[in-house]
Amino acid sequence: MSTVAASTQFQSAEAPRTFKAAIVMGVFALVVFVAFGVFGKPDNVTFQWSKPDDVIHIPDFIVGSSLVGLAIGAILILIAAIVAVNASRRRRNPQWISLIFGFFAIIALLAWLAAGNAVPFAFILGNAIVLAVPIALGAMGGIMSERVGVVNIAIEGQLLTGAFLAAVVGSLTDSLLLGLVAAMVGAALLSMVLAAFAIKYLVDQIIVGVVLNVLVLGVTNFLYSQWLANDGERSNFPGTFDITPIPFLSDIPIIGPALFENRLTTYLAFIIIPVLWFFLFKTKLGLRARAVGEHPLAADTVGINVARTRFWWVTLGGVVAGLGGAALTIGSVGAFGRGMSGGQGFIALAVVILGRWHPFYAAAAALLFGFSIILRVWANQVSPGIPTDFITMVPYLVTLIAVVGFVGRVRAPAADGQPYIKG
Amino acid sequence: MKLELRGITKRFGTLVANDNINLVVKPGEIHSLLGENGAGKSTLMNVLYGLYAADGGEILLDDVVQNFKGPGDAMAAGIGMVHQHFMLIPVFTVAENVVLGNEPTSALGVLNLDEARKRVREISDRFGFDIDPDALVEDLPVGSQQRVEIIKALARNAKVLVLDEPTAVLTPQETDELMGIMRDLAKAGTSIVFITHKLREVQAVADRITVIRLGAVVGEAKPTDSAGSLATLMVGREVDLNVHKSKVSLGSSGLRVSGLTVVGDRHTKVVDDVSFDVRGGEILAIAGVQGNGQTELAEALVGLRTPSAGSIHLGELDITHSSVREVIDAGVGYIPEDRKKDGLVGDFTVAENFMLNKSYAPPFAKGISIDFANRDRLSDELISDFDVRTPGRETLAKQLSGGNQQKVVVARELSRDLSLLIASQPTRGVDVGSIEFIHEQIVATRDAGKPVVIISTELDEVTALADRIAVMYRGRIIGIVDGKESREKLGKMMAGVAV
Ligand SMILES: Nc1ncnc2c1ncn2[C@@H]1O[C@H](COP(=O)(O)OP(=O)(O)OP(=O)(O)O)[C@@H](O)[C@H]1O
Ligand SMILES: [Mg+2]
Numbered sequence: 001m002s003t004v005a006a007s008t009q010f011q012s013a014e015a016p017r018t019f020k021a022a023i024v025m026g027v028f029a030l031v032v033f034v035a036f037g038v039f040g041k042p043d044n045v046t047f048q049w050s051k052p053d054d055v056i057h058i059p060d061f062i063v064g065s066s067l068v069g070l071a072i073g074a075i076l077i078l079i080a081a082i083v084a085v086n087a088s089r090r091r092r093n094p095q096w097i098s099l100i101f102g103f104f105a106i107i108a109l110l111a112w113l114a115a116g117n118a119v120p121f122a123f124i125l126g127n128a129i130v131l132a133v134p135i136a137l138g139a140m141g142g143i144m145s146e147r148v149g150v151v152n153i154a155i156e157g158q159l160l161t162g163a164f165l166a167a168v169v170g171s172l173t174d175s176l177l178l179g180l181v182a183a184m185v186g187a188a189l190l191s192m193v194l195a196a197f198a199i200k201y202l203v204d205q206i207i208v209g210v211v212l213n214v215l216v217l218g219v220t221n222f223l224y225s226q227w228l229a230n231d232g233e234r235s236n237f238p239g240t241f242d243i244t245p246i247p248f249l250s251d252i253p254i255i256g257p258a259l260f261e262n263r264l265t266t267y268l269a270f271i272i273i274p275v276l277w278f279f280l281f282k283t284k285l286g287l288r289a290r291a292v293g294e295h296p297l298a299a300d301t302v303g304i305n306v307a308r309t310r311f312w313w314v315t316l317g318g319v320v321a322g323l324g325g326a327a328l329t330i331g332s333v334g335a336f337g338r339g340m341s342g343g344q345g346f347i348a349l350a351v352v353i354l355g356r357w358h359p360f361y362a363a364a365a366a367l368l369f370g371f372s373i374i375l376r377v378w379a380n381q382v383s384p385g386i387p388t389d390f391i392t393m394v395p396y397l398v399t400l401i402a403v404v405g406f407v408g409r410v411r412a413p414a415a416d417g418q419p420y421i422k423g
Numbered sequence: 424m425k426l427e428l429r430g431i432t433k434r435f436g437t438l439v440a441n442d443n444i445n446l447v448v449k450p451g452e453i454h455s456l457l458g459e460n461g462a463g464k465s466t467l468m469n470v471l472y473g474l475y476a477a478d479g480g481e482i483l484l485d486d487v488v489q490n491f492k493g494p495g496d497a498m499a500a501g502i503g504m505v506h507q508h509f510m511l512i513p514v515f516t517v518a519e520n521v522v523l524g525n526e527p528t529s530a531l532g533v534l535n536l537d538e539a540r541k542r543v544r545e546i547s548d549r550f551g552f553d554i555d556p557d558a559l560v561e562d563l564p565v566g567s568q569q570r571v572e573i574i575k576a577l578a579r580n581a582k583v584l585v586l587d588e589p590t591a592v593l594t595p596q597e598t599d600e601l602m603g604i605m606r607d608l609a610k611a612g613t614s615i616v617f618i619t620h621k622l623r624e625v626q627a628v629a630d631r632i633t634v635i636r637l638g639a640v641v642g643e644a645k646p647t648d649s650a651g652s653l654a655t656l657m658v659g660r661e662v663d664l665n666v667h668k669s670k671v672s673l674g675s676s677g678l679r680v681s682g683l684t685v686v687g688d689r690h691t692k693v694v695d696d697v698s699f700d701v702r703g704g705e706i707l708a709i710a711g712v713q714g715n716g717q718t719e720l721a722e723a724l725v726g727l728r729t730p731s732a733g734s735i736h737l738g739e740l741d742i743t744h745s746s747v748r749e750v751i752d753a754g755v756g757y758i759p760e761d762r763k764k765d766g767l768v769g770d771f772t773v774a775e776n777f778m779l780n781k782s783y784a785p786p787f788a789k790g791i792s793i794d795f796a797n798r799d800r801l802s803d804e805l806i807s808d809f810d811v812r813t814p815g816r817e818t819l820a821k822q823l824s825g826g827n828q829q830k831v832v833v834a835r836e837l838s839r840d841l842s843l844l845i846a847s848q849p850t851r852g853v854d855v856g857s858i859e860f861i862h863e864q865i866v867a868t869r870d871a872g873k874p875v876v877i878i879s880t881e882l883d884e885v886t887a888l889a890d891r892i893a894v895m896y897r898g899r900i901i902g903i904v905d906g907k908e909s910r911e912k913l914g915k916m917m918a919g920v921a922v
Contacts, residue, residue: 283533284526291512291523298510301474302524303495414513422476422493 033073132370137324153209156345162325191318460826503581566713674703677874
């Protein structure tokens with residue numbers, strides 16, 4: 001039996017010759033070069049790397065907007081050319097190339113928008129992160145349930161539940177921590193309902209999810225107008241967690257303040273994302289969870305309890321999503337508003353897919369959405385003439401490049417959404 | 424460990440798959456279960472393994488009644504099983520699959536993958552399997568997956584080991600090695616239940632044989648009984664174990680493959696400059712150990728893979744870059760090696776599966792709808808011709824026994840006017856009675872003047888059917904010999920010794 005050739009590997013490797021990435025990048029590079037460079041705005045733009053009160057202050061960098069467009073356009077054309085040469089020599093392009101490309105493209109856009117004005121990096125990045133937290137945590141909850149094979153459409157409802165309970169309980173008990181716990185418990189209970197119906201009674205998971213969303217929206221709307229609207233002082237005035245800078249780390253130039261001058265909810269997200277990754281891919285429990293989501297029958301035959309695994313992962317996913325809801329109220333604005341999750345739960349669903357059911361990629365995707373929200377707000381202030389819809393499009397174009405650049409397979413867990421019926 | 428099944432009964436709806444079955448396996452015994460496709464062998468073993476809840480009867484281990492709530496309990500009691508349909512997670516590595524459910528961990532439940540790899544290597548070294556612990560299971564051909572499934576069962580040191588058709592896709596040498604392993608384990612006290620349709624194996628390794636038909640035990644047989652009498656006992660009629668072929672009468676040009684090169688999933692040349700001709704009225708067998716490019720070659724022939732060089736001609740027609748649909752329309756029939764993955768839609772009914780390659784043209788299409796009367800007529804005909812044991816044409820394909828699923832695929836592919844037949848492991852898991860019929864059909868296709876390509880690791884099948892044999896090794900054809908070539912020489916060629 002020693003002659004068995006364990007699959008393939010007969011001849012040296014050859015990458016397929018594909019110019020897809022090079023062409024897309026080339027087109028974008030030309031757009032940047034021409035629109036932001038050749039026909040760009042001559043006014044100066046100020047890159048503010050740090051705030052005036054930062055410990056390490058990097059001086060502002062002032063340069064002509066169209067000059068930035070020309071320079072970056074040239075860099076981008078160079079990157080596209082490298083990618084094309086690699087492709088023609090059948091060499092693989094490293095994934096970070098598309099990330100660098102996207103990064104430079106965005107700088108060029110910022111410089112163009114802020115011509116005659118300033119680009120406040122810390123402000124943009126910090127806000128993008130805060131806005132991304134509820135989406136990211138919702139997505140983590142979604143990953144936790146989809147990885148074991150249960151589609152959770154109810155993330156929206158869980159964010160809303162978390163936001164409501166955090167505000168109300170936090171306000172009534174005057175303890176933000178209790179509010180946080182209430183948010184997690186409430187969303188977890190919602191998950192348990194989904195899990196019970198989907199796993200035990202085999203009701204269609206999508207239908208249960210939709211029903212839960214409608215239910216939560218209705219109940220919170222009702223309570224808001226009947227109760228919170230009249231009694232806001234007492235029951236909807238929780239305040240927010242303090243912004244706690246982390247010593248030393250927050251002094252790192254540019255990214256320090258954005259990352260390490262945040263509220264508890266944001267820090268929790270920073271912890272949960274890598275921990276979830278670690279559990280999913282490095283531990284026994286994660287291996288079993290993924291087995292259940294890929295092939296529940298096979299998992300069953302090695303003694304894994306499919307129903308129990310699904311139930312607990314979905315429930316814990318609810319805890320995380322509830323935390324994301326709390327981030328909407330006591331983690332940022334400090335009060336509950338009618339339907340305030342505003343579709344972020346559905347964005348989280350998209351983020352799960354865009355992030356390939358992977359905590360880090362999903363976190364990056366969530367950040368992209370956070371960035372697109374703040375970019376729209378900021379662009380309105382610095383150059384009021386620009387249609388904001390156009391600006392909103394930008395992060396998605398960047399995503400497009402990133403996705404074209406990535407060559408790997410994107411696949412949902414094989415048993416995602418499928419009930420497991422024992423024989 | 425002594426295993427005893429008492430009065431096991433299992434029903435699926437109205438179908439009685441196991442009817443009051445009694446079975447005793449003594450410690451250290453290799454006990455063979457024989458029975459036609461759909462007799463209820465796998466069902467019985469799944470009941471034993473705790474996967475199915477029995478409707479009646481009890482399971483005893485060393486005379487103690489067991490109450491299994493699930494496979495976890497059965498495994499804890501010392502039962503291990505190699506499943507007929509592999510229970511492997513495609514996106515996991517070999518090592519992850521082998522340790523799943525029994526993972527080596529360091530502190531805090533962190534997976535110790537080095538230890539997992541070591542376990543895989545230990546077992547594969549002990550039994551002479553060549554398996555890369557870090558390969559993704561989905562990248563492995565079925566033969567290698569079979570080995571992973573065996574390693575997985577052996578890794579748990581079961582005291583009662585159930586092997587449900589473990590040899591269906593192994594080569595003769597591998598089968599011999601596995602039988603050696605079974606003997607060693609039995610000597611050490613493991614009781615083994617061994618299910619197979621290959622009578623030679625039963626004769627070689629079994630201590631006792633129990634025959635099951637239509638869900639009930641119909642008798643015992645001795646390993647010393649002749650293959651013919653075992654076959655008769657199994658299917659209840661005389662079976663002709665030999666294939667009868669008339670002399671070749673070569674027809675016009677058939678399939679012409681020249682310089683075909685295919686780059687595989689890992690960007691290596693898995694089919695490397697392969698050329699051969701198959702004339703009408705001739706069967707060419709492609710023999711070789713699994714994973715030497717046969718799978719990819721077959722897939723390239725039917726348009727599932729794009730060759731990077733070379734050409735494929737069917738008569739005058741160039742089908743090198745044809746789509747699968749064009750290849751089907753050109754009259755190519757294809758039996759894939761992995762019926763579950765590529766051959767069937769498990770959640771479709773038997774009748775719907777029959778329609779997969781026909782639904783879009785008359786007489787099965789009527790405007791934009793399917794002509795259900797024609798479909799049902801053909802389905803019933805195929806079910807009876809190919810002896811598919813199913814409650815009816817409306818049964819879901821995944822509910823059929825393994826061999827019957829195979830028959831559905833074969834029946835679908837052979838029930839068209841063909842200009843070329845490509846069959847990969849056509850009789851995988853099929854009982855002797857049906858092998859006879861399928862072989863007759865393949866020969867009939869050839870006798871009708873069509874070119875036929877058989878891809879098989881089963882040397883018996885290769886030598887029985889082939890007019891010529893091409894041996895593949897590391898992506899190349901290292902020789903084409905006459906169909907009557909000796910097994911020894913073929914074995915050598917399969918190991919890479921050129922002629
Ligand atoms: N999950 C299921 N649902 C309904 N019917 C089933 C199911 N599993 C098996 N059956 C039926 O039970 C009968 C016995 O099937 P089983 O798989 O035990 O046969 P087998 O003896 O293992 O055959 P083979 O040799 O083809 O593997 C068949 O008629 C099959 O259709
Ligand atoms: Mg079976």
